[in-house]
Amino acid sequence: MLDNRYMPKYRFKSVCSITPADLKAMGAEGLLLDIDNTLIYDETLTPLPGTVEWVKKMQSANIPLAIVSNAIPLRVWAVAKKFGIKNYIYSAKKPRVDGLMKAAEMLQKPIDRLAMVGDQLKTDMLAANLAGAVAVFTDRARDEKLFKFYFKKARDGEKELLEEFERRKREK
Ligand SMILES: [Mg+2]
DSSP states (O other): OOOGGGOOSEEESSGGGOOHHHHHHHTOOEEEEOOBTTTBOTTSSOBOTTHHHHHHHHHHTTOOEEEEOSSOHHHHHHHHHHHTOOEEEOSOOTTSSHHHHHHHHHHTOOGGGEEEEESOIIIIIHHHHHHTOEEEEEOOSSOOSSOHHHHHHHTTTHHHHHHHHHHHHHHO
16 A cells, blocks of 8 residues: 655655755755665665765755664764764654654754655655655665665565656656
8 A cells, every 4th residue: 555654755866966956945954864875885884975075065055964863872973973963863763753853953943844864765754754854765875784674674665655756756
Protein backbone atom coordinates (compact mmCIF):
# COMPACT_ATOMS: atom_id res chain seq x y z
CA MET A 1 0.00 0.00 0.00
CA LEU A 2 1.42 3.36 -0.98
CA ASP A 3 1.81 5.59 2.03
CA ASN A 4 2.20 9.29 1.27
CA ARG A 5 3.86 9.87 4.63
CA TYR A 6 7.00 8.22 3.25
CA MET A 7 7.02 10.37 0.15
CA PRO A 8 9.78 12.97 -0.23
CA LYS A 9 8.93 16.44 -1.44
CA TYR A 10 12.22 16.75 -3.33
CA ARG A 11 14.85 14.28 -4.51
CA PHE A 12 18.53 14.87 -5.25
CA LYS A 13 21.34 12.58 -6.38
CA SER A 14 23.50 13.74 -3.49
CA VAL A 15 23.48 16.44 -0.82
CA CYS A 16 26.16 18.14 -2.87
CA SER A 17 23.57 18.95 -5.55
CA ILE A 18 21.50 21.02 -3.10
CA THR A 19 22.19 24.76 -3.42
CA PRO A 20 21.17 27.70 -1.22
CA ALA A 21 18.87 28.73 -4.12
CA ASP A 22 17.17 25.30 -4.01
CA LEU A 23 16.53 25.77 -0.30
CA LYS A 24 15.05 29.17 -0.91
CA ALA A 25 12.75 27.73 -3.57
CA MET A 26 11.61 25.10 -1.04
CA GLY A 27 10.89 27.74 1.56
CA ALA A 28 13.61 26.29 3.76
CA GLU A 29 16.01 28.43 5.80
CA GLY A 30 18.07 25.65 7.32
CA LEU A 31 19.06 22.01 7.09
CA LEU A 32 18.59 18.96 9.27
CA LEU A 33 21.02 16.33 8.10
CA ASP A 34 21.13 12.56 8.37
CA ILE A 35 24.71 11.21 8.40
CA ASP A 36 24.90 7.57 7.28
CA ASN A 37 24.76 7.41 3.49
CA THR A 38 23.92 11.12 3.39
CA LEU A 39 27.15 12.76 4.59
CA ILE A 40 29.36 9.70 5.13
CA TYR A 41 29.56 6.10 3.96
CA ASP A 42 27.40 4.07 6.33
CA GLU A 43 29.13 2.74 9.43
CA THR A 44 32.37 4.57 8.62
CA LEU A 45 33.69 8.03 9.37
CA THR A 46 34.53 8.55 5.71
CA PRO A 47 32.79 11.51 4.09
CA LEU A 48 31.02 10.94 0.79
CA PRO A 49 32.79 12.72 -2.09
CA GLY A 50 32.34 16.50 -1.85
CA THR A 51 30.26 16.54 1.32
CA VAL A 52 32.83 18.30 3.54
CA GLU A 53 33.15 21.10 0.97
CA TRP A 54 29.37 21.22 0.53
CA VAL A 55 28.83 21.73 4.27
CA LYS A 56 31.42 24.55 4.23
CA LYS A 57 29.64 26.16 1.29
CA MET A 58 26.30 26.05 3.12
CA GLN A 59 27.88 27.49 6.24
CA SER A 60 29.45 30.34 4.26
CA ALA A 61 25.98 31.04 2.84
CA ASN A 62 24.77 31.35 6.46
CA ILE A 63 22.48 28.36 6.21
CA PRO A 64 22.01 27.02 9.74
CA LEU A 65 22.48 23.26 9.93
CA ALA A 66 22.16 20.45 12.42
CA ILE A 67 22.76 16.73 12.30
CA VAL A 68 19.81 14.54 13.27
CA SER A 69 21.01 10.95 13.42
CA ASN A 70 19.87 7.66 14.87
CA ALA A 71 23.50 6.68 15.41
CA ILE A 72 25.18 6.40 18.81
CA PRO A 73 26.63 9.48 20.54
CA LEU A 74 30.31 8.80 19.83
CA ARG A 75 29.84 8.37 16.07
CA VAL A 76 27.61 11.40 15.72
CA TRP A 77 30.00 13.51 17.75
CA ALA A 78 32.95 12.38 15.61
CA VAL A 79 31.12 13.16 12.37
CA ALA A 80 29.93 16.55 13.65
CA LYS A 81 33.49 17.39 14.59
CA LYS A 82 34.85 16.25 11.24
CA PHE A 83 32.35 18.43 9.37
CA GLY A 84 32.55 21.36 11.78
CA ILE A 85 28.83 21.16 12.58
CA LYS A 86 28.09 22.53 16.04
CA ASN A 87 24.51 21.35 16.43
CA TYR A 88 23.78 17.66 16.50
CA ILE A 89 21.25 15.18 17.84
CA TYR A 90 22.24 11.53 18.33
CA SER A 91 20.04 8.50 19.05
CA ALA A 92 17.22 10.47 17.41
CA LYS A 93 15.05 7.38 16.86
CA LYS A 94 13.74 8.69 13.53
CA PRO A 95 10.94 8.30 12.41
CA ARG A 96 10.15 9.77 15.80
CA VAL A 97 9.99 13.54 15.48
CA ASP A 98 11.55 14.52 18.84
CA GLY A 99 15.08 14.79 17.47
CA LEU A 100 13.99 17.01 14.59
CA MET A 101 12.03 19.28 16.94
CA LYS A 102 14.97 19.57 19.32
CA ALA A 103 17.28 20.44 16.41
CA ALA A 104 14.81 23.09 15.21
CA GLU A 105 14.96 24.62 18.67
CA MET A 106 18.77 24.62 18.54
CA LEU A 107 18.67 26.42 15.20
CA GLN A 108 15.89 28.72 16.40
CA LYS A 109 13.82 28.06 13.30
CA PRO A 110 10.25 26.85 12.99
CA ILE A 111 10.25 23.23 11.85
CA ASP A 112 8.38 24.04 8.62
CA ARG A 113 11.26 26.34 7.62
CA LEU A 114 13.74 23.46 7.77
CA ALA A 115 14.57 20.78 5.21
CA MET A 116 15.25 17.30 6.59
CA VAL A 117 17.72 15.62 4.25
CA GLY A 118 18.25 11.88 4.32
CA ASP A 119 18.53 8.67 2.35
CA GLN A 120 15.78 6.57 3.95
CA LEU A 121 12.07 6.93 3.29
CA LYS A 122 10.91 5.05 6.37
CA THR A 123 13.03 6.96 8.86
CA ASP A 124 14.19 10.31 7.45
CA MET A 125 11.27 11.13 5.15
CA LEU A 126 8.59 9.81 7.49
CA ALA A 127 10.08 11.83 10.36
CA ALA A 128 10.24 14.93 8.13
CA ASN A 129 6.62 14.59 7.06
CA LEU A 130 5.35 13.85 10.56
CA ALA A 131 7.25 16.82 11.99
CA GLY A 132 6.19 19.17 9.19
CA ALA A 133 9.71 19.73 7.84
CA VAL A 134 10.44 19.76 4.09
CA ALA A 135 11.25 16.15 3.16
CA VAL A 136 14.35 16.03 0.95
CA PHE A 137 15.55 12.63 -0.21
CA THR A 138 19.08 11.94 -1.41
CA ASP A 139 20.01 8.74 -3.24
CA ARG A 140 22.34 6.61 -1.15
CA ALA A 141 25.91 6.27 -2.28
CA ARG A 142 25.94 2.50 -1.86
CA ASP A 143 23.95 -0.30 -0.29
CA GLU A 144 24.57 -0.76 3.41
CA LYS A 145 27.34 -3.20 4.20
CA LEU A 146 26.45 -3.83 7.81
CA PHE A 147 23.13 -4.75 9.37
CA LYS A 148 21.93 -6.07 6.01
CA PHE A 149 18.86 -7.69 7.52
CA TYR A 150 17.79 -4.53 9.29
CA PHE A 151 18.22 -2.43 6.16
CA LYS A 152 16.44 -4.93 3.95
CA LYS A 153 13.41 -4.41 6.16
CA ALA A 154 13.91 -0.65 6.50
CA ARG A 155 14.19 -0.27 2.73
CA ASP A 156 11.32 -2.60 1.89
CA GLY A 157 9.00 -0.83 -0.56
CA GLU A 158 11.37 2.08 -1.24
CA LYS A 159 11.71 1.24 -4.91
CA GLU A 160 7.96 1.39 -5.52
CA LEU A 161 7.62 4.64 -3.58
CA LEU A 162 10.44 6.28 -5.52
CA GLU A 163 8.93 5.11 -8.82
CA GLU A 164 5.67 6.73 -7.74
CA PHE A 165 7.58 9.89 -6.80
CA GLU A 166 9.10 10.04 -10.29
CA ARG A 167 5.72 9.35 -11.91
CA ARG A 168 4.09 12.23 -10.01
CA LYS A 169 6.99 14.53 -10.89
CA ARG A 170 6.52 13.79 -14.60
CA GLU A 171 2.83 14.59 -14.31
CA LYS A 172 3.42 17.99 -12.74
MG1 LIG B 1 21.02 7.33 6.41
